[in-house]
Amino acid sequence: MCDVIYAANLRIGYSSESILAEIKNLQIKKGEIVSIIGESGIGKTTFLKNIAHLLKPISGTLKILNSDNAPERGEVGYIPQKLGLIKHETVFFNVLEGAICNESILRSISGLHEEKVIDKVEEAIELMNLSNKIDEPIKRLSGGQQRRVAIARTIAQGPKLILADEFLSELDDKTVENVWKAMMNYADSNAITLVIVEHNIERAKLANRCFKLEKNDKLEYSVLTEVRI
């Protein structure tokens, strides 16, 4: 089976003078749920941004969905730490942003969306139990509801790989459980690979595999190792 994420001798950071982390060897298969833990500022988000092709690696090999190039439109879903929602716009508008990946740019720009795209938006909103909030602006929703909108946006996109950056932080335990369950169920039932950056070890334990980025005494940068938790 092809690796969804393959990295070898990968060095990441913002410049060759300031390397943040090194990933010697990493293979993540289709449908795996993986968590990455580590202290603040160690390079977790930078690694996620490299996978999302938002940043370029400094050196080494990084293949996403078996390709060196940027993933195809809609193949990778990314949920940033602050979710990246359009706060003044409605739930529908935000979820539609994900769904337009399934139609041509011309249709997306003109606003003449295909029926299947609108169906995907409504299904994703329903799956996240947000149907009664469909026309509410994001700024009027609670933290948990906003996170569910971010997941709905990714679900409507229909990606093969989801990257989530500490998206459960600042939530109470009950909401974490609900949001996590919703995400897991969706990833499990659709064989989607899920990579979650977490600083909370309890939450990280919920994944199939866990990796840790930590500083190496001999090196100036951190290294990624698989851990059993």
Next chain:
Amino acid sequence: MNIQRKKYPIFLAFILIATYLVFVDLVDGDWSSLENSLDNLSTFFYESLWPPNWKVIEAQSYPACERNWDFLCSPAYIGITETLKIAFVATGLGFIIGLPLATLASRNLYSDSIAIPFRLLLSAMRTLPSIIWAIFFVILVGLGPISGVLAMTFYTIGYLGKLQYEAIEGLSNDPLDAAKAMGLKNSEIIQRVVIPETANNLISQLFFMFEYNVRHGSVIGIVGAGGIGYYISTYLKFLQYDKVIALLIILFIVVVIIDLISIKARSYFIDNATFKSPSLFENFFRVK
């Protein structure tokens, strides 16, 4: 002494001293022009400027005007409405043309090789003040409101474009990152992320620019680009300063009214957790 704590007084003192020294250097010891300045001002004010000549709100004999109410045929009304129309059209055109240029000049959307030339273009457009653009367009298309509209449009593109790309670059990275990771094209990101996220700023800037253009309507009119400035310039030529002051008072009242409406309208578009917009009185006097 902790210099860090005293940095603001030190900075203020530095500015004062530097300003004084440069001013002294500029004047080069010739302070004589200041000697009679107050007397001159007083003479000019009472002999030429005051009281205002309110004939400017009466119908003018030329060109022929067939409106029923005298005021509608007056230089004040004709001038101010033309200035408002010039400012309105120029602000609208400047906004529509400036926005695409501003997105191309934004470094969080496009690479430096694209953004920098567009920044230079916007910078060049606002380097020339609207009066210079007005002189240029008066030569190009002749006297009248068209040259006024073109002059203000060009300046508006440069000025508003800068405000717009600064607003775009001030956007949080997260919505942009999410959209880029999805594989959306820049045109889609602009439509679905940039414009909705900056809409409040853009609308607020639009109102500000309209207000600014009305104020500058008096300046560009002086070189023949239409509006109230045309009448001000004519009265200046004939040394009718009492009419000039009357027109300036009218312009001031109009600008204050636009300012009030503009602040009121802008308050609806600026982020406010309570969604409460200030009253007209609060707009001016900031009552807490």
